[in-house]
Amino acid sequence: MANVNKVILIARLGNQPELRYTPSNHAVAELRCAVNHTWQDRSGQKQEKTDWFSVEVWDKQAENCEKYLTKGSQVYVEGRLSNDEWTDKDGQKRIKTKIIAERIQFLGARGEGEGRSTGPQGDGQARSPARSAAPGMSDAVEPFPADDDIPF
Numbered sequence: 001m002a003n004v005n006k007v008i009l010i011a012r013l014g015n016q017p018e019l020r021y022t023p024s025n026h027a028v029a030e031l032r033c034a035v036n037h038t039w040q041d042r043s044g045q046k047q048e049k050t051d052w053f054s055v056e057v058w059d060k061q062a063e064n065c066e067k068y069l070t071k072g073s074q075v076y077v078e079g080r081l082s083n084d085e086w087t088d089k090d091g092q093k094r095i096k097t098k099i100i101a102e103r104i105q106f107l108g109a110r111g112e113g114e115g116r117s118t119g120p121q122g123d124g125q126a127r128s129p130a131r132s133a134a135p136g137m138s139d140a141v142e143p144f145p146a147d148d149d150i151p152f
Contacts, residue, residue, distance in 0.1 A: 005080040007099050009053065010107065011035045013073045017057075019066035029062035031055040033075065054098040055079065061104055068106060078103040 011033035018030045033055050038048045055077055057065050069075065079101040088094050 007077070007079050007081055009033060009035060009055075009075075009077045009099070011053065011075060011077065013069055013071055013075065014052065015071050017062075017065045017069050019062060027059055027062040027066075029057045029065045031057060031065060031069070031075070031077075033077065054096065055101050055104075056082075056098055057101045057104055061101070065104070074107040076103075076105040076107055077101050 014032040014034045020028055022028060031054070033053045035051050035053070036048060037051065038046060041047050077099060079099045082098055082100050084096045084098065086094050
């Protein structure tokens with residue numbers, strides 16, 4: 001049987017992207033993304049819940065995220081779930097689930113969100129180090145998928 005590990009989000013950034021570099025000089029950005037869910041309870045009252053997700057973006061797209069996204073920016077993210085496991089200073093085993101972005105696109109108008117107001121409409125392909133383009137290959141820009149390409 002085949003396995004599937006796929007996540008699709010349209011979310012807003014809860015803070016500025018955090019960019020760092022690995023020892024092998026790969027750029028990594030961490031995005032804290034919020035997705036709101038609203039519904040009516042049995043008494044007819046509107047309820048709202050916000051779910052928070054950590055999204056990890058690699059290489060050129062990570063640099064673009066840090067350069068052009070700000071708190072409140074809206075993004076489309078396609079990726080996969082991954083777990084980081086470690087033991088904390090008290091000896092407790094910890095697990096953090098995050099999304100590794102395989103594709104990310106900036107949504108909304110330029111300057112939407114807080115802060116900076118310049119930059120491209122920001123779309124493209126994020127790649128993990130194992131999927132990075134070979135030297136000399138371009139970082140091709142992919143348009144936002146047409147409505148009939150979105151699986152929901």
